[in-house]
Amino acid sequence: SQTIHQWPATLVQPVGSPLSLECTVEGTSNPNLYWYRQAAGRGLQLLFYSVGIGQISSEVPQNLSASRPQDRQFILSSKKLLLSDSGFYLCAWSMGQGHEQFFGPGTRLTVL
Amino acid sequence: AQSVAQPEDQVNVAEGNPLTVKCTYSVSGNPYLFWYVQYPNRGLQFLLKYITGDNLVKGSYGFEAEFNKSQTSFHLKKPSALVSDSALYFCAVRDMWGGADGLTFGKGTHLIIQP
Numbered sequence: 766s767q768t769i770h771q772w773p774a775t776l777v778q779p780v781g782s783p784l785s786l787e788c789t790v791e792g793t794s795n796p797n798l799y800w801y802r803q804a805a806g807r808g809l810q811l812l813f814y815s816v817g818i819g820q821i822s823s824e825v826p827q828n829l830s831a832s833r834p835q836d837r838q839f840i841l842s843s844k845k846l847l848l849s850d851s852g853f854y855l856c857a858w859s860m861g862q863g864h865e866q867f868f869g870p871g872t873r874l875t876v877l
Numbered sequence: 878a879q880s881v882a883q884p885e886d887q888v889n890v891a892e893g894n895p896l897t898v899k900c901t902y903s904v905s906g907n908p909y910l911f912w913y914v915q916y917p918n919r920g921l922q923f924l925l926k927y928i929t930g931d932n933l934v935k936g937s938y939g940f941e942a943e944f945n946k947s948q949t950s951f952h953l954k955k956p957s958a959l960v961s962d963s964a965l966y967f968c969a970v971r972d973m974w975g976g977a978d979g980l981t982f983g984k985g986t987h988l989i990i991q992p
Contacts, residue, residue: 799979811979855920863909866980868920
């Protein structure tokens with residue numbers, strides 16, 4: 766069966782510090798991968814998605830970037846965090862366009 | 878562009894009663910529609926989806942949803958609510974024919990089942 770992991774589970778970072786959140790998927794190959802942000806327990810916003818290694822599409826211009834160095838690894842990064850980057854970050858995978866997405870446990874990021 | 882509306886921030890239902898969580902959508906083509914549930918500080922769990930076929934879709938934990946094309950709705954239902962159904966529910970849509978592969982989510986509806 767497929768599983769999706771995210772770490773860390775929680776993170777507290779000062780403004781201006783870098784960020785690296787990691788997501789890995791097990792039990793499938795060539796998944797579509799996604800990063801979402803959820804603010805205040807509501808309303809998920811799609812940040813990035815990837816259909817293959819090195820292929821990243823950005824939905825919202827912002828302070829964040831994403832990379833996919835391996836087939837089942839998806840990384841969310843920032844060079845300098847802003848207060849507005851605080852939120853709950855969710856990684857998800859799917860078998861392809863139109864298929865349901867399966868979500869990881871999330872990372873709660875607090876920027877102080 | 879695609880969008881989803883969940884008109885109720887919160888729905889309160891007595892345990893054992895039927896429940897409905899409302900969702901309406903807007904897409905330029907045919908929709909893929911999904912329902913997810915989220916428990917506090919957890920990721921989203923997939924409940925059910927509509928792609929094509931029978932308008933009544935059955936999903937996990939006894940939930941079902943009815944696709945209504947004329948009303949552009951996809952309401953989530955359950956015949957008999959459990960206290961454990963209390964959670965945050967999200968409706969999501971993807972336009973079959975274009976746009977990003979990611980889903981567009983509604984703002985969520987808090988479902989509270991009272992014992």
